[in-house]
Amino acid sequence: MQNSEIAKAFFDLANLLDIKGENPFKVRAYKNAARVIEGLGESIEKMVHEGEDLTKLPGIGKEIAKKIQELVTTGKLKKLEKVKKEVPPTLLDLLSIEGLGPKKVHELYTKLGITNLKELQEAAKKHQISKLRGFGAKTEEKILKGMHLLKQEGIRFLYAVAKPIAFNLKAYLLKAPTIIKVVIAGSFRRAKETVGDLDILATAKEPALVIDYFTQYPDIIEVVVAGDTRATVVLKNMLQVDLRVVQDKSFGAALQYFTGSKDHTIALRNMAIDMGIKMNEYGVFKGNKLLASKDEIEVYKSIGLCYIEPELRENRGEIEAAAKNALPKLITLQDIKGDLHMHSTFSDGIETIKTMAQKAKLLGYEYIAISDHSASLAIAKGVDEKKIQSYIKEIETTEDEVGIKIFKAMEVDILEDGSLGASKEILEQLDFAWAAIHSKFKLDKTTQTKRILKALQNPFVKGIAHISGRIIAKREPMQLDYETIFTFLAKEGKFLELNAQPERLDVTDVYAKKAKEMGVKFVINSDAHSSKQLEFMEFGINQARRGWLEAKDVINTSSLKEIEALFN
DNA sequence: GCCGTTTTCGGCCCGACTGTTTTCAGTCG
Numbered sequence A: 001m002q003n004s005e006i007a008k009a010f011f012d013l014a015n016l017l018d019i020k021g022e023n024p025f026k027v028r029a030y031k032n033a034a035r036v037i038e039g040l041g042e043s044i045e046k047m048v049h050e051g052e053d054l055t056k057l058p059g060i061g062k063e064i065a066k067k068i069q070e071l072v073t074t075g076k077l078k079k080l081e082k083v084k085k086e087v088p089p090t091l092l093d094l095l096s097i098e099g100l101g102p103k104k105v106h107e108l109y110t111k112l113g114i115t116n117l118k119e120l121q122e123a124a125k126k127h128q129i130s131k132l133r134g135f136g137a138k139t140e141e142k143i144l145k146g147m148h149l150l151k152q153e154g155i156r157f158l159y160a161v162a163k164p165i166a167f168n169l170k171a172y173l174l175k176a177p178t179i180i181k182v183v184i185a186g187s188f189r190r191a192k193e194t195v196g197d198l199d200i201l202a203t204a205k206e207p208a209l210v211i212d213y214f215t216q217y218p219d220i221i222e223v224v225v226a227g228d229t230r231a232t233v234v235l236k237n238m239l240q241v242d243l244r245v246v247q248d249k250s251f252g253a254a255l256q257y258f259t260g261s262k263d264h265t266i267a268l269r270n271m272a273i274d275m276g277i278k279m280n281e282y283g284v285f286k287g288n289k290l291l292a293s294k295d296e297i298e299v300y301k302s303i304g305l306c307y308i309e310p311e312l313r314e315n316r317g318e319i320e321a322a323a324k325n326a327l328p329k330l331i332t333l334q335d336i337k338g339d340l341h342m343h344s345t346f347s348d349g350i351e352t353i354k355t356m357a358q359k360a361k362l363l364g365y366e367y368i369a370i371s372d373h374s375a376s377l378a379i380a381k382g383v384d385e386k387k388i389q390s391y392i393k394e395i396e397t398t399e400d401e402v403g404i405k406i407f408k409a410m411e412v413d414i415l416e417d418g419s420l421g422a423s424k425e426i427l428e429q430l431d432f433a434w435a436a437i438h439s440k441f442k443l444d445k446t447t448q449t450k451r452i453l454k455a456l457q458n459p460f461v462k463g464i465a466h467i468s469g470r471i472i473a474k475r476e477p478m479q480l481d482y483e484t485i486f487t488f489l490a491k492e493g494k495f496l497e498l499n500a501q502p503e504r505l506d507v508t509d510v511y512a513k514k515a516k517e518m519g520v521k522f523v524i525n526s527d528a529h530s531s532k533q534l535e536f537m538e539f540g541i542n543q544a545r546r547g548w549l550e551a552k553d554v555i556n557t558s559s560l561k562e563i564e565a566l567f568n
Numbered sequence B: 001g002c003c004g005t006t007t008t009c010g011g012c013c014c015g016a017c018t019g020t021t022t023t024c025a026g027t028c029g
Helices: A003-020 A024-038 A044-049 A062-074 A078-086 A102-112 A117-125 A137-152 A159-173 A207-214 A248-259 A262-274 A296-302 A318-323 A353-362 A388-403 A445-456 A482-492 A509-517 A532-546 A560-567
Strands: A179-184 A197-204 A220-226 A230-235 A240-246 A278-280 A283-286 A289-292 A367-373 A405-413 A432-436 A461-464 A495-499 A521-525
Touching: A003 A024, A003 A044, A003 A062, A003 A078, A003 A102, A024 A062, A044 A062, A102 A117, A117 A137, A159 A179, A159 A197, A159 A207, A159 A532, A179 A248, A197 A207, A197 A248, A207 A230, A207 A240, A240 A248, A248 A262, A248 A278, A248 A283, A248 A296, A262 A278, A262 A318, A283 A296, A289 A296, A353 A367, A353 A388, A353 A532, A367 A432, A388 A405, A432 A445, A445 A461, A445 A482, A461 A482, A482 A495, A482 A509, A495 A509, A495 A532, A509 A521, A509 A532, A521 A532
Parallel strands: A197 A240, A367 A405, A405 A432, A432 A461, A461 A495, A495 A521
Antiparallel strands: A179 A197, A220 A230, A230 A240, A278 A283, A283 A289
């Protein structure tokens, strides 16, 4: 059973109990546990099988641990089954309408007998809803409007897609009356691989003027809420944007609050409470005394912590590390000295080796590797016995012409049985190869893991590229025993690729952190198929930072000399 | 239901906005 399935069971349980009117703190406890499970790096099922103590996880106590055990071993949760008999589970769908929460759904169910979206729509059309106490004409209208917005729910935007949208909005807002600062905050600032909405923080002398100006942005299709200091709108592309405007003196406190994550901020505020301190978006206070507000460094310092980089703010141990002054010094784009995975017209790249090399030189790299596909991958028309000589010659010529070190490499396909899609005769003419899977993604976990390990045993293979094979929101990751693979990589001194393609970002942040803890070394590669795509390195760095990686964990931060030594 | 270096009981982040009220509950982030 996947962590996500277990988390969903607890979310459903929490929401149904909430609708039923159960103690809200108990509801919150279930939701907290669900979030912890969702964000966990390792399989809860595996932890149960290995007899690990689940109550060591934050937010999981004796009762929830027992329920997890029950779910994993029987596939069912008696308490959830029981609640589903008391409260129709189709009521959960009603919660996805803007403005409907557990209390209102409870009223609709008990007073009007509404159990699903269809009945809700009918009741709204007959104007039965506005007659209920606590409801009115506006709520009824909102329900009817919310019905057709529902389908769009839950879509997330790739970071790389959201970026230009965010920058356009920022440029627009910087022209707002009395504006001082504009920062894209939220999950975008934390550089998550996808963002569900954009959270923008602004400071201004007169916030209300900025809100008014914001709601006139041409790409808006709906203004959901607009008050004096905050507004929520939906853009034509269905991206939701939240703007918060505060006085400039509150910038640091507001930025911390609006960057999140929610779990991180709640943990900070709880820590502050223990110290007799109150934290909100206006500042950090002891009684009436303002301790900090103007910048984030000061805000963190006021509760005894050093500054925590946004990418780490997920309540995954960063607060404890900050308290001990043991945070990692995160890798930056400037640390990267070369790119070791890219394609050319010799396989499915759209530009020549020369164009790729020129662009790499422009980016300031000391070295690159051209790593076209092996011929076994028919779709990419790779390098076979007939092409290998011209491939090598072209790389050598370009190296001299452009004046940048170019490694002769290959992204060699891993076949179904774990053997490689290129012969020894081809491989021994190259500097090294990355191994990668491009087909048969659905093999079971044991078979898939063995397949990768077998490929990695080949001496020409220096590492594994885009390990999970996932395409965000399009293809599920393969089932793998990551621990076994990471153990092998660390022991053999082979490398784990962090693929920077914005829809891959493979490995994920959570697994990167785990691999690092196990002593694995990384290579961050653009996997560029055009010279423009060499700039994707930025997205790989984002993911690496979210995975707590430092320059010393990543081999392509090394100088050419060091890299050559590594490959010999 | 979870949690605890003052606590095993009594707390549980905190504030903006809306729509419905006639001073505030519910929802949201």
